[in-house]
Amino acid sequence: MDGVDHISAAICKLCGEAFKLLEDDAESNLPRLLLCGHIFCTVCLGTLQHHNVIRCPDCEVESTLPKEGVDGLQEDPRIIGLIYTAKMNKIKRSKSRRKNKLSAPPDVNTNTENMEQPADIEKIEKMVDEALAQAGENLAQLEHIYETLTSGHEKQVKREKARLEMEIKQTTDKALHAIQKWKEVQFSQLTELESQFSTSKAVVCRVQERIKALETAMQMAREVRRSLFLEKYCTLDKVLETLQAPVDKQSFDMKCITMGSGMSCIFQSESLNRSLALCLKMEVSNAEHLSESSPKGYQLDSSNRKSPCKGAESKNSTYMSTSRNKLSALQKQGRKSPGSNSPPSRGSSPSPRPRRFNLSHHNSASDLSSPDVIIEELLDDKQGQALPPTGPQLANDKWRNQKRRKNQFPRYKRSVSQWVVVTHIVNPSHFYVRYVAEKRENENLSKKINHFCSVDSCHFTSGDMVEIGSMIFVKWKDLWCRARVVEILQNGCSEAVRTCPVTQLEGIRVFFLDSGFTISITIPSQEEATETSLKAVANHLRKVDTAVKLELCYIAPQAVRCSLKDLVPYDLTRGWSKEAQDEFHSVVGSAAVEMRPLGQDQDSLLVDLRKAAMDQSSDVPISVREYLVFIEVARFYSPVTLGRRPLLYYPPVYPNINTELNAVVSHINNPADFYIQLVDNMESLLLSAKLQECYNETTVVRQGELNIYCPVIGQACVARFDDKSWYRAQVIGHPGGRKVEVQYVDFGNKSILSVNDLRKIKDEFFALPAKAIHCCLSDVIPVEGETWSEACTSRFISLAHQKLVTIMATESVTKSAPLPVKLFEGDLNGPQTSIAELLVKEELACFKEGLKSKNASPSHDDSTIWDPPLELGSTMQEASALEQIVPGEENDEPFQPQLKFPAQLKDLKVKVSHVNSPSSFYVQFAHSDSQLKRICELLKQECALMEPQDVVWKANMYCAALISGVWERGQILSDVTSSNTVEVRRCDHGNVVKLHVSDLRPLPSSSVGSLAVECTLSDIRPAGGRSSWTDTACDIISYYLNGASATVTIKELTDERPLPVTLFCCNRMGQFISIADFLVSEGLALRERKPRDAPVQQPVETDAQSPLSKIKTDDEKKDTPSGPVVSLPSPSSLVSTAPPPKPAPRTIMCAEKVKTSLYQPPELPCLGHIQISVSAVEEDGVIFVRTENAECQLEQLRERIQQSIKTLPRQKPYTWKSVLGCAVIGPDMLWYRGQLLEVLGGHVKVQYVDYGLIENIPVVHVYPLLLCDDVPQLCMPCQLHGINPVGGKWQQDAVALLREMLLNRSVDMQVVELPDDPRGPITVELFLDGLNLSRILCNHEHASMDTTVSSQKELMPPPPLLDDWDINSEGLRGPEEPMLGPFVDPNMPQEGEHFHVMVKHLWTPNELFLWPLEGTADKKVDGETLDEALIRINANINSLPRLTNFPRAGPCLVEYSDGKFYRARLVKFTSVEPVTILVQHVDFGSDDTLPTSRLRQMPPELLQFPSRALKVKVAGFKAPSVNRQEAVLPYSPGWSVKAAMDMIDLLHSNITASVVAKEPELTVLLYNEDGDLVHLPLVSSGLAELQ
DSSP: OOSSTHHHHTBOTTTOOBOBOOOSSSOOBOEEEOTTSOEEEHHHHHHHOBTTEEEOTTTOOEEEOOTTGGGGSOBOHHHHHHHHHHHHHHHHHHHHHHHHHHHSOHHHHHHHHHHHOTTOHHHHHHHHHHHHHHHHHHHHHHHHHHHHHHHHHHHHHHHHHHHHHHHHHHHHTTSOGGGHHHHHHHHHHGGGGGGGOHHHHHHHHHHHHHHHHHHHHHHHHHHHHHOGGGGGGSOHHHHHHHHHOOOOGGGSOGGGGGBOOOEEEEEEEEEOSSOEEEEEEEEEOOOOBOSSOOOTTOOOOGGGOOOHHHHHHHHHHHHHHHHHHHHHHHHHHHTSOTTOOOOOOTTOOOOOEEEEEEOOOOOSHHHHHSOSEEEEEEEOGGGGOSOOOOGGGGGOHHHHTSSOOOSOSSOOOOOSSEEEEEEEEEETTEEEEEEGGGHHHHHHHHHHHHHHHTSGGGSOOTTOEEETTOEEEEEETTEEEEEEEEEEEETTOSSOBSEEEGGGEEEEEEEETTTOOEEEEEOOOOTTOHHHHHHHHHTTEEOOOHHHHHHHTTSOOSOEEEEETTEEESSTTTOSOHHHHHHHHHHHTTSOEEEEEEEEETTEEEEEEEEOOSSTTOOSOEEHHHHHHHTTSEEEOOOOOTTOOOOOOOOOOOOOBTOEEEEEEEEEEETTEEEEEEOOOHHHHHHHHHHHHHHOTTTOSSGGGGBOSSOOTTOEEEEEOTTSOEEEEEEEEOOSSSEEEEEETTTOOEEEEEGGGEEEOOGGGGSSOOOEEEEEETTEEESSSSSOOHHHHHHHHHHHBTOEEEEEEOSOOOTTSOEEEEEEESOTTSOOEEHHHHHHHTTSEEEOTTOOOTTOOTTOOOOOOOOOHHHHHHHHHHHHHHHTOOTTOOOOSOOOSSOOOOSOOSSEEEEEEEEEETTEEEEEEGGGHHHHHHHHHHHHHHHSSOOOOOOOOOTTOEEEEEETTEEEEEEEOSOOOTTSEEEEEETTTOOEEEEEGGGEEEOOGGGOOOSEEEEEESSEEESTTOSSOOHHHHHHHHHHHTTOEEEEEESOOOSSSSEEEEEEEEOTTSOEEEHHHHHHHTTSEEEOOOOOOOOOOOOOOEESOOHHHHHHHHHHHHHSOOSOOOOOSSHHHHHHHSOOOOOOOOOOOOOEEEEOOOOOOOOOOOSEEEEEEEEEEOTTSOEEEEEHHHHHHHHHHHHHHHHHOOSOOOOOOEEGGGOOEEEEEOTTSOEEEEEEEEEETTEEEEEETTTOOEEEEEGGGEESOOSSTTSOOSOEEEEETTEEEGGGSOOHHHHHHHHHHHBTOEEEEEEEEOOSSTTSOEEEEEEETTEEHHHHHHHTTSEEEOTTSOOOOOSSOOOOOOOOOOOOOTTTSOOOOOOOOOOBOOOOOOTTOEEEEEEEEEEETTEEEEEEOSSOOOOOBTTBOHHHHHHHHHHTGGGSOBOOOOOTTOEEEEEOTTSOEEEEEEEEEEETTTTEEEEEETTTOOEEEEEGGGEEOOOGGGGGSBOSOEEEEEOSEEOOSSOOOSOEETTEEEEEHHHHHHHHHHTSSOEEEEEEEOSSSOEEEEEOTTSOBTTHHHHHTTSOEEO
């Protein structure tokens, strides 16, 4: 880390104070790490802690402090090393300055002395100012040189390209159609002409490096100028030296831009007897000077000038003679087979080698000797002298194929996805791969290396040296491989050395270039025996001489270092676990996998690996990244994005309180936990059919796009149920093993499925809310305890499951709690029976304390009673409300038994208590709620203790009635029947109930009255010419109004009932609608005919006036009575007195002319870097983005728009020509701001101004009005800078790639240029995790960089580097847990021998654990057996430390249910919160899931005892093909539970075993005491089959 990053790294970014080390004279202020990875000083962390928790100021992640507090947090060793290194550098500089005082000139010594004086600040400031001035001049000169070189370089390329195009055209015109393809290929190669001018590019790069270094030094000097204390953190001498260094123009080769490429096109022909030999050749000679003059201001010296023509002639003539002498040899090589490509002999001088392509179509030998056309391309071998690269550059075909002779043209280009083999894994962020396509080349390379190693010249001699970084040959698995020396150990040296003689080599550590792994090799030491030591070295190592090195340096290393992109360890504090490495290795294995490059990070390729699906039921490849995340050994890293939440289902629509509804009970767990579905609309019924249509495998074209590989808890999805149908679901758990637990949101049941049974849900299926409503049975509790008995649950299931019932909600609850409801058997149109009462009657449940069944009265007979659930629930609610009244806190309002109407009769808040028809319904006014509660309380006090009286009840008498445990006022409607039942109207609610006379009491005259008023809807009449309302109209209005809150306007207050009113009710979208208008729109009612003049409407010119104001005016006119209103007593009289119908006059509707303006333009950002989120990408490549501030404004704007519009504006015909801004109703029934782009018949093209999306929308969903026009557009259009799409416009695959990478993602944006028009697109550069989006598109060949745009400076400066520092970490690590080996299996007898065994554990009838009793006597270690050792260890179990390392199959001691510890091996983690591990008892065979607190480290001596349980497979039988048993083993469904129990009984005797096979798994036959096979009874009973 040699750079300047320590300036900011050594300072706390929270308080700005420098970190301090612990010294004798000062207190320390050390940098400390939080769990999130951010670093702050100790003082700041001490002020941030609260209740032993620190919330990070950057990411707001909470970190729990250890017992030591802030001082217990981990210190950052990197910054501490920086501070220590800076301190040491300062000491070194002071020493060096003292040494230079004597030898340096006087003026230099004076400056040095002055700089060493901290107090003399003015001289330091003067020196820095002078150096900055000199640096400014140097920077100006360098930028001038850079501009001259770049412009000259572009002209150079253009001139040479134009000249070569002319030569190629003149030459190829002489050839026939056979060489037409060659001409096109040559033209295509001219795009790479820039690579021929490597000298010019090198000079440009040098200038760029000098500019960057100078700018960095200037920045450091400015920082020192502002804060002088930073001088101790940097080398000021080096900074001043860089600032004052003059610009040497002679060091930059300005002649390079005057040189030609040296390439030319030549046509040669040779006429023979029967054929014509043509030769088109691209000659490569030494570069010549161009005829144009040198750049202005940089003319070459006259002494160095030569004639361009002479130089060209001399060079070309030399080359032509050479090429002509080789022509015959090249023609001889052409007679060989096309695939032959013999390598050049070692030691030969490099020379241009042609690539030849024979285009002749003749087959005879004579024709082969004289080809019709020979096309040659001569390449300059000077390009291959550079050393081969490593890391991601290996994926570049230019490097990997640079010296591999391939007989095809043009050069092969790799596709995006490539097949590779993983050769070595360090962790998922560090592994190596090898391309499958290069398998043959790898084999050839291996053969070549082994051939080199067989030569004596590759043996080390006594004078050879081995040094770090050199390449040698190492023997690995009987093959010689290339390797690089990493570490050298020399005899007699305790530490590693950089160089060592071969004869003193003790050990060496090497890195295999073609495999990626590192090994250590120990060389046996031979004292004073040179030949012996050389032989020992020769057994493992070979040297690489100069000739071999020259030949192999062109072959790049075959192992490419890769890293899984955006993958971090699951536990960031512990890093990559061994389990992650093992899982990664197990999933990729040694088979070929598909690699998708996703980017580059220094020397690693960022990739994703895809492997063929492990489940044969799916052919979709598995992403290794997603697999590792799913099994919870890794997690994705992504920056925190504010306001990003996954899409969730709308919560279910809960029914209104005390409202009867039909429902179906979809799933039952117990009476306090079940789910219902309301029977409401046709959309819910069609949902299932739409799901099957969209997700049926036979109809999905691109099914792979919908697959889910890594489900997240809470994710919405579509899941396949047991009936192979698809249903909406939500992920609620990860049980493990590629399984997920889901809950079907429309039914309520849960299921554990494979990930292959999940699909991504489309947005269209989010429109409907979840249908399953979580409920509990109201007013009942279990008979005993707090849990429901199985008998009660079973009875409840038989009564309600999948049946149509009537439900009524009794109280409001939060969305997370179950909704208390009352269930009644039957629907709304038939007799109903309370299911709760049935359960109580059958003594399976009981009522809550204080409640009892209405049938509990002994004098009540068992006749059926009609009691609407609405009023029952309402009275219960009222009773519970009254019970909560505290004595002494009653309302002081005077008691009013009769309803009093307010003075204002408009917009009164009411609750609809009962509905008979649109002409007869009852409402309760909101202001009378307190009176209703007082009446119920008074009646309760007067009637609760009153005994039943012998009263003759007659019609129209008032009474106090006991209804569902609550005393209410009632009115008798009919005389008492023979069954002593009577019909009573509830005075305060309006509905009619049947009651027994025992539930009636006389009502005092002071309490007679009614708080419910009967109303009728005005201005409508029944449809179809009927005098009465249809059942459909009554059912619909009852469904929507029963128990609903509404707003009424009384037309005229009279003594007649019902009162004519206008009623408005809120729908599900929160909009108030007129119930009368709703019935008319449904065709269930007609408007009352009122004769009036109908004037012809004229077009109205308005300027952006909202239609809402017009609608409000119209409604006000309607509400104003135009004349006296006659109250009609009944619908029949209404028909008899109504005037005869007359045809309504025709109304001519003309299109209304409306004009609206555009919304305000967006607020443009400043130039520079900002964080944005992408909302849309259009087909023309325009990207719409929002800033973080706009995201916050968008949330506020949504709420403001939805609150401002409560009802739909009235739809009118408009002329859309003058409409610009508009309001749009989206598919989610929410309002959005839009801009009208185009009128398309019945549709209009609209752009959502806050999102950027463009849609064609029907005109009925668009309104010419502006919403929140004071808020500017929140979405800005952007275009990429300096990039041209292929073909002049963006293709569909390019737009699809942009949407995949950008949509709903937060990225970095560099604003390059702002548009003149504030609504125009902004020119920007986008960066995805540091990668330039433009370069990604060019890499995918969707676009090309614009050459007319001058190359700019790096938009994202490279990260500064720090000084080198070295910290000794010896002794910092704690004692590591010893790694123990595997358990030892007991010795088994030979095959065919019979021996007695003891069965320890049964897994399935043919898989069990046993222990041979013969030949396995108790082994003793240190004089004690295994049982004795376990007794001794259990006695001192507290002395054993807990297990801290959890490798797979690792040995340990685990606590059993008896409290003792036994030997076991680790299997896997079963859960994370809390952490539990599956272990297997090696001496018994059973499994157990335990927390880590019950695991201990096992003493190593216990591994010497063999395990006492060996897993075997019993041969001779298998599971039946048809299993007739219902109870099966859950982990092996092929076997029934009865078969396992019977097998256990058969094994309870003396069992003898015989080994049948030991490979691939241990297989035995078991015999009973009689010598018969144990499994024969299972076969005879049909529980198994013979194998």
